[in-house]
Amino acid sequence: MRTGIVMSYNQIAGVGFIKDSNKQKIRFYNEDKTIVFKRFDVVQFDISFVKSSLQAVNVMPIRDKKGNIVSMTVNIN
Template sequence: MRTGIVISYNGFIGSGIIKDPNNQKIRFRQPQLFNALNRFDVVEYEIELTDAGLMAVDVKAVKNLEGTHLNLTDVVH
């Protein structure tokens, strides 16, 4: 599994862009995530090569010890 930060997310259609530690931007589309993520959430995912290029699949939010989504703003503070 890879780890990255959600830098763009449209909760209505469940798609967005993840930035990985190498500053690579990777698109994802998972309609079942409807409003499940927020910008700057830390996520884990797999990479898959599609006709449209590299896509992140199986995107899951990383949770902190309290069970809520780990967000970059939490890490910085």
């Protein structure tokens, strides 16, 4: 599995882009409507050719020990 960060996600369409550790932008489609991705969520995924294009598949958010989705956002007070 590869690791990356969600750079954009359209919840209505269920489509987004992930930037992986190679700085490659990869499109993904979310068919599991119970998972809602947000920008900067850290995810694991596989790569596959779908309709002659490279896409991320089996995209799953990485969770911490408490079960919260790991995000690269920073809270500044």
